[in-house]
Amino acid sequence: MFFSRLELDRDKSRALYLQVADHLRHRIESGELACDTRLPASRVLAKQLGVNRVTVVNAYAELEAEGLVTTKVGSGTYVTAANETSVHDDQTPMPVRLGGPPLRRHWNAGQMMNEMMRLARQPGVLSFAAGTPASEFIPVNEFRRAINDVLRRDGADALQYEEASGYFPLRQVIAEMLQDQDIEVKANDILITAGCQQAMDIALQVMARGKDNVLVVEEPCYLGLLDLLSSKRITPVGVPMDEHGMRVDQLEQIILRHRPSLIYSTPNFHNPTGISIPLERRMAMLEIAARYGVPILEDTTYDELYYESKPLPTLKSLDTNDIVFHAGGFSKTLVPGIRIGYLVAPQSLQERVVTTKQTTDILTSPLNQRALHAYLESGGFPDHLKMVRTAYQTRRDTMLAAMEQHFPDEARWQRPGGGIYLWVEMPQPGPTATELYLTAINYNVAFSIGSVFSAGGYFAHAMRLNFAGCPPDEIEEGIRRLGKAWKELLSRSNTLAEPRRVSLHIL
Ligand SMILES: Cc1ncc(COP(=O)(O)O)c(C=O)c1O
Known part of the structure; x- marks a missing residue:
């Protein structure tokens, strides 16, 4: 019997489903239940244990959240992390247990990222991991004033349903901002969304409907886009990048082989690499996309955060075929x-995107739209942008100088002209970014490991550092700690007699 040794405490000192999960976890971690072992169907196990089926379903869900099992629809629940070498078998030190389980192997990118973010948020940890801008520059007072003014002026209208496409005066202001970038738009062409993330979600809903969709992405790519694709079961196919961004010379072959629904690109200050695509490549990308009738989704999240010169023209402003x-x-x-x-959206799809927005969440908060409009109309945005650019430029340069001083000589990075990230390539062979993360967290410093940004499971030897979120003194201290952790890890791995057997395949 599968559970011959499990005695459930019916007094419920611990929930029954957790007791079942504890028992299974123990058998998985001890290696008794090997990788790919199929667990009994929840109905069968529930009968065997004399519990409600929901108890077993919940126990399996708990283990799945920990990355120990996976459920394959229509097939069953399988052990994924059985008696394989654990994170610590390769003589890396045990990471500090900061109030939860240590990082496990076999988590998917999203789970791994969540766990890393949890560790990074612990008190005392200097974190370069998240994609957040600096809190101290958020104009709280201006927004308080804007919200109050809007409520006084518009009353219930600011809290009522309204057009799904968005608050017209805000669309007008945004249209003017885009016209300044040589994009030919009118207010009616603009759909207001819940952040850029929802704009991409809507484009995907419109373009990648039905089964077996493929999307071309840069490799590496913004994690939130990869998460969106995974939630929609759209397959990402990566185009490699070099120091000038997407290798457009490989795009045509990829399009011919995979017949994608859409090409996703961040031409300026790409997340996670900070790279910008030169003009010739932009033109070539547009030409190939038009030739094969594949629309492009252009993400301009970081365009206004430039530190030396303004970014190159957007794909939309160069688009003569209305495919962007x-x-x-x-x-x-x-x-x-x-x-x-x-x-x-392209003209022919504008009605569709509005309907999709309406179906998705009816409309974006009218109060927030009006408050943003009031803020933009107050005229403070250009000065705010100048201030933020100056501060982030200083932070970028502070981080670069600290990396120069504290990182091993073999580490490689570029100096991005904008955005908020530095992408660091670690020497190979050598410890992976995950191994460095586990060491660095002991030194109270955190970053994002490169592999979570990969559609194809690459970049185990890369990391992304956000330079914008911390003040310069914290940047210096954090990079000093990270350099120390890195050197400690390198000296430890150099003293290993055997070549390293284990690497953490987190994807
Ligand atoms: C490249 C990129 N696109 C989109 C987003 C999401 O932006 P928003 O907060 O506007 O939804 C992010 C956030 O990190 C990002 O890095």
């Missing part, structure tokens, strides 16, 4: 929590 979806927002430049972004 242009998505943007105010999260990194102004305020993420108000959740306002926008989408300019």
